[in-house]
Amino acid sequence: MKHSLQQMAAFAETARHGSFAAAARELGSAPSTLAKAVARLEASLQVKLFHRTTRQVSLTPDGERLFGRCERLLAELEALQADASGARDEPTGLLRVDLPIVLGRECVLPLLARMAQRFPRLQLDVRLQDAYADLVKEGIDVAVRLGPLKDSSLVAQRIGSQSMVLVASRRYVEAKGTPRRLEDLSAHEALLFRMPTSGRDRPWRFRQGGKDVEMQPPTRMRVNDGEGLVAAVRLDLGLAQLPEYFVRRELASGEVVEVLKSLRPTPSPILAVYPGARLVPARVRAFLHELRSLEV
Known part of the structure; x- marks a missing residue:
């Protein structure tokens, strides 16, 4: 079971970054180690998860299906580990957020700064861009979106209005x-x-x-x-x-x-959106709570 979870983590991180080298940097590992872990996972599942080139990898249809399930599994595992350690309500770990450039810089970054001061064990990965990211593929916890929700696979909470x-x-x-x-x-x-x-x-x-x-x-x-x-x-x-x-x-x-x-x-709605999952990590719940005080 231990090796299976390590393989799943190697697969998920590689899928997020699109290369073994970038995923290895994120995990503090060697690209060859991740490549071997993914190869073992493919062998055990008897499916091909990635199309490989010399510079990057891309998910196969089987890989796409597994990635969505894998993300939910790893998120639930992290939440269960936090619960078992007594830190269920303390935001810890890496919070990945995707924000529109100006709204993010002017209105959301001050909220994240407040969270960083309050929760010293929390890490932040903030992406400012106006193009819509694929939350599941890129491993993003929460995105702020402008206008009506177009992806029915995501959970949305209205956090404000844009005039x-x-x-x-x-x-x-x-x-x-x-x-x-x-x-x-x-x-x-x-x-x-x-x-x-x-x-x-x-x-x-x-x-x-x-x-x-x-x-x-x-x-x-x-x-x-x-x-x-x-x-x-x-x-x-x-x-x-x-x-x-x-x-x-x-x-x-x-x-x-x-x-x-x-x-x-x-005015059009401003939404916080995140992938649907049965367990929402404490870091995500804390960020959603902060977003309720968003001033635009």
Whole structure:
């Protein structure tokens, strides 16, 4: 049984990292040791778990199925070990979280800093990216996602709402005028956000006449980075629709102003999502508890 669990751990870490070398660095082992452990597991199960090349490995369909089950097994084992040692309610071990870049840096990192001070045995692996990660494949404990949940295999908890604001620099509206109606937007420069998950321009959304409406304005400039879009606004290049927390400081200073405030769209949900499992480790439960105090 001991060797089987070691083989499962070697397999899971290799699947997360996509190579024996990267997994070995994470575990403090030798790549050859992990490769042999995985080979023994494949021999005992009589299935091929990885497609191998000289630089990386990728899961076979059998490997994909085993990886999901293996992750749940290892998480439950860790929780049981913590329970047996009397540390069931103390967050320990490595907490892997995946966060949108700006929301993560501005709003979630302060919560994680508070957790790190409170729980000295907790380790943090924080990934800031706007593209959606595969939680199971990458071994991520919790991700923060914007908008409705699209993966029914994940558990979701609503932790807040994201308000979108249409903004421009004060210099821009002084030079070009302030739009008062949706129809006025055609006379202005639109700065659009190219969504990293799809490569498409994010449409502008408004609440008018009791319902949400969408528009896709023509543009001379699109940006695939939220901070870059804020910079374009500050450089007087036009109007952009952004999450309010992206421009909180600029709005407070007056450098940037909100337009068409009465037409703000319905806020979209901010979710904490994690793989479904019967036992949720204490570190995950503690992080979910902290997220309830999220301020956006």
